[in-house]
Amino acid sequence: MARIEVSQQKVTPDIAERLVSACPFGAMVVNEKGLSIEAGCRMCRLCLKADKDGVLTLVEDKPAATVDTSAWRGIAVLAECVGDAIHPVTLELLGKAQEMAVPTQTPVYVVVMGWKISAAVSNLRYYGADRIYVYESKSLEYFEPLRFTECVADLVRKIKPSVIMAGATSMGRSLAPRIAARFGTGITADCTGLGLRENGDLVQTRPAFGGNIMAQIVTPRTRPQLCTVRYRVFDAAQERKEPTAEVEHMQVPAGLEDLGACVADALAKPKELDISDAEVIVAVGRGVKDEAGLQLVRQLADKLGAQLACTRPMVENGWFDPRRQIGLSGRTVKPKLIITVGVSGAVQFAAGMNQSEFIISINKDPHASIFSISHVGLVGDLYEVLPLFMKRVEREGLVR
Amino acid sequence: MNIIVCIKQVPSTTKVEVDPVTGVLKRDGIKSKMNPYDLFALEQAFLLRERYGGTVAALSMGPNQARDVLYEALYMGADSAVLASDRRFAGADVLATGYTLSQCVRKMGEYDLIICGKQTTDGDTAQVGPEMAELLGIPHACNVLSVDGFSEGTLTVKANMDHSVYTVKMKAPCLITMEKDVNTPRLPSYLRRKKRGDAEISVWGMEDLPDQDESHYGLTGSPTQVERIFPPEVTEDRECFSGSGEELAARLYSLLREKKRI
Numbered sequence: 001m002a003r004i005e006v007s008q009q010k011v012t013p014d015i016a017e018r019l020v021s022a023c024p025f026g027a028m029v030v031n032e033k034g035l036s037i038e039a040g041c042r043m044c045r046l047c048l049k050a051d052k053d054g055v056l057t058l059v060e061d062k063p064a065a066t067v068d069t070s071a072w073r074g075i076a077v078l079a080e081c082v083g084d085a086i087h088p089v090t091l092e093l094l095g096k097a098q099e100m101a102v103p104t105q106t107p108v109y110v111v112v113m114g115w116k117i118s119a120a121v122s123n124l125r126y127y128g129a130d131r132i133y134v135y136e137s138k139s140l141e142y143f144e145p146l147r148f149t150e151c152v153a154d155l156v157r158k159i160k161p162s163v164i165m166a167g168a169t170s171m172g173r174s175l176a177p178r179i180a181a182r183f184g185t186g187i188t189a190d191c192t193g194l195g196l197r198e199n200g201d202l203v204q205t206r207p208a209f210g211g212n213i214m215a216q217i218v219t220p221r222t223r224p225q226l227c228t229v230r231y232r233v234f235d236a237a238q239e240r241k242e243p244t245a246e247v248e249h250m251q252v253p254a255g256l257e258d259l260g261a262c263v264a265d266a267l268a269k270p271k272e273l274d275i276s277d278a279e280v281i282v283a284v285g286r287g288v289k290d291e292a293g294l295q296l297v298r299q300l301a302d303k304l305g306a307q308l309a310c311t312r313p314m315v316e317n318g319w320f321d322p323r324r325q326i327g328l329s330g331r332t333v334k335p336k337l338i339i340t341v342g343v344s345g346a347v348q349f350a351a352g353m354n355q356s357e358f359i360i361s362i363n364k365d366p367h368a369s370i371f372s373i374s375h376v377g378l379v380g381d382l383y384e385v386l387p388l389f390m391k392r393v394e395r396e397g398l399v400r
Numbered sequence: 401m402n403i404i405v406c407i408k409q410v411p412s413t414t415k416v417e418v419d420p421v422t423g424v425l426k427r428d429g430i431k432s433k434m435n436p437y438d439l440f441a442l443e444q445a446f447l448l449r450e451r452y453g454g455t456v457a458a459l460s461m462g463p464n465q466a467r468d469v470l471y472e473a474l475y476m477g478a479d480s481a482v483l484a485s486d487r488r489f490a491g492a493d494v495l496a497t498g499y500t501l502s503q504c505v506r507k508m509g510e511y512d513l514i515i516c517g518k519q520t521t522d523g524d525t526a527q528v529g530p531e532m533a534e535l536l537g538i539p540h541a542c543n544v545l546s547v548d549g550f551s552e553g554t555l556t557v558k559a560n561m562d563h564s565v566y567t568v569k570m571k572a573p574c575l576i577t578m579e580k581d582v583n584t585p586r587l588p589s590y591l592r593r594k595k596r597g598d599a600e601i602s603v604w605g606m607e608d609l610p611d612q613d614e615s616h617y618g619l620t621g622s623p624t625q626v627e628r629i630f631p632p633e634v635t636e637d638r639e640c641f642s643g644s645g646e647e648l649a650a651r652l653y654s655l656l657r658e659k660k661r662i
Contacts, residue, residue: 003487003488025463026463026465027463027490037487038463038464038487039462039463039464039485039486039487039489039490040462040463040464040465040490041487041490041491042490042491043490043491043618043619044491044626044629082562082563142566143561143566144568145530145533145539145540145541145542146539149534169562170542170543170560170561170562171561171562173526173527173530173542174530174540174541174542175530176527177494177498177527177528177529177530177531177534178530178531178533178534178540180494180495180527180531181495181498181530181531181532181534181535182534184495184623185495185623186493186494186495186622186623186624187494187495187527187531187624188624189494189524189525189526189527190524190525203627207632208626208629213629213630213631213632214629214630214631214632215626215628215629216626216627216628216629216630217624217625217626217627218624218625218627219623219624219625220625221623222623259539260538260539260570260571260574261539261541261568261569261570261571261574262568262569263566263567263568264556264567264568264569265566265567266561266564266565266566266567267564267565267566267567268563268564269563269564269565280661303662304656304661304662322581328524329519329521329524337659337661347632348524350632354632358659360652360655362648362652366640366642371638371640372632372638373632374638374640375638375639376638376639376640376641376651376655377638377639377640377641378640378641378642378648378651378652379640379641379642379648380642380643380644380645380648381645384645384648385645385648385649385652386649388645388646388648388649389649389652389653391649392649392650392653393653393662396653
């Protein structure tokens with residue numbers, strides 16, 4: 001057990017004050033026992049950095065579980081089928097997997113589970129994987145976490161992949177953590193950056209602590225290493241002229257129907273408005289304060305043929321449909337052009353759109369964090385800029 | 401029907417900044433609240449209790465301050481509350497968190513259903529629920545829109561998937577995570593607060609749990625390690641313009657023209 005210990009005899013009020021303020025989680029407190037660390041501690045170790053007087057010591061015991069990581073090799077992508085088609089996130093995962101695999105010549109696998117999926121499987125052979133493992137059975141027609149976990153667990157025991165990647169879809173977010181728990185290993189959700197070290201460690205980057213911070217995360221002691229990635233974060237694998245992947249049909253584990261859960265019925269949802277497919281987006285934030293402001297933004301979107309999107313507060317105040325929300329709790333978008341209007345740029349929002357090809361931002365506040373991720377920032381009042389812009393468009397005409 | 405609802409205390413604000421020079425988090429008195437998604441889980445539990453009888457227990461893990469959200473759950477109508485709080489639980493990742501909570505569930509005794517929120521606003525990972533289900537060896541369904549029935553030990557729910565709505569049947573005990581905005585969470589009641597003002601919250605440390613092996617909890621029990629934290633990348637070759645409204649409008653116009661959007 002790693003823990004931080006306090007040498008009380010060295011603590012002075014000054015030191016205590018500094019260390020208390022160094023803790024971002026309020027876990028360092030002064031109480032009747034002196035300077036103490038409470039259960040709020042997340043072992044971020046920032047207090048150790050702030051400790052210039054040797055008051056704190058990090059005590060590390062030997063970690064408990066360690067596997068022979070060298071016995072695990074390869075990257076397995078969990079494919080997702082929509083009917084007999086492949087979800088595009090699968091191809092994006094494959095693209096990233098191949099990119100990571102090149103320097104270490106790591107094999108890339110795809111796991112496909114479902115029913116009547118032969119079209120999807122033969123299509124997948126053209127996307128650069130080395131091998132496709134297929135679990136096909138009527139009992140896998142719909143995604144059911146226990147059944148799919150059984151299949152992936154079967155494969156993990158047989159081929160020992162070092163890395164398992166899943167899309168951060170309804171399916172991936174439900175399946176991947178179950179697999180991680182079954183093997184007592186680590187999982188990192190919604191990675192925005194991935195890399196593979198020579199020793200096989202997957203270097204995962206994601207926004208963390210719900211703040212404007214990125215965390216670099218590794219799973220050094222256990223295998224497989226699981227991660228999920230959202231749709232439209234990475235570039236899709238290129239289709240090859242010739243199929244590269246061999247297909248292996250696996251024996252589906254027995255007794256899947258007896259695990260205590262089944263999908264009795266699946267009702268297709270009507271095709272929904274989906275901002276993640278839009279080529280141009282106008283995103284609205286709290287800087288837009290009233291109906292008049294909304295009207296201005298609507299006009300702008302109309303002129304550009306853009307989809308309207310928004311930040312979380314705009315959904316919370318009821319002005320927008322939740323399906324238009326960009327960010328960690330909304331959609332991830334990657335349009336060719338996005339114009340943000342009155343958006344401050346919280347990291348959760350930024351994580352949902354910073355892969356966009358070109359970002360223009362309009363905000364009154366020159367210190368708004370949105371400007372640090374924008375290609376072009378316009379520091380000004382939207383209520384002033386937008387009407388003048390529209391006037392100009394009217395005057396000079398629209399050449400779309 | 402005995403129900404356990406997992407709730408979490410999260411920061412009320414999402415604005416946490418990191419000093420780019422020292423890499424230290426800047427903090428100015430972060431306030432806390434109940435993870436808003438958990439309110440829908442609690443409400444669903446109360447509705448089921450009204451329909452099928454039984455009890456609702458609230459479960460949370462966190463520092464001592466996390467009692468606040470458990471009190472809120474009690475004043476909303478929960479029958480009992482448990483807080484897992486121990487310095488040895490500190491630094492837990494998804495697996496260690498799921499493990500600690502599943503140990504608490506084992507100690508809490510007979511239950512039919514565990515309800516979690518869809519995700520939290522601070523972690524946004526939506527993973528602890530499914531991991532708990534696996535560690536307890538029970539079925540789960542995510543993003544549940546409605547609980548349609550409970551008979552002969554089988555729970556029927558509607559689950560929101562990306563392209564369809566599933567009707568899922570699961571044997572109890574099982575775990576569901578609730579979709580947001582599927583009900584209207586009740587407010588904490590003043591009367592209940594007056595009546596239960598000194599309501600007991602059971603606080604459990606590692607010694608209270610069935611598994612006493614320290615290496616399964618907290619940082620040591622966490623397979624993932626945060627190697628470093630850093631401010632998000634800043635877009636290179638970016639430009640920022642300030643000026644009169646007229647100038648900015650002209651700038652926007654020429655830019656969109658250049659991009660062939662107008």
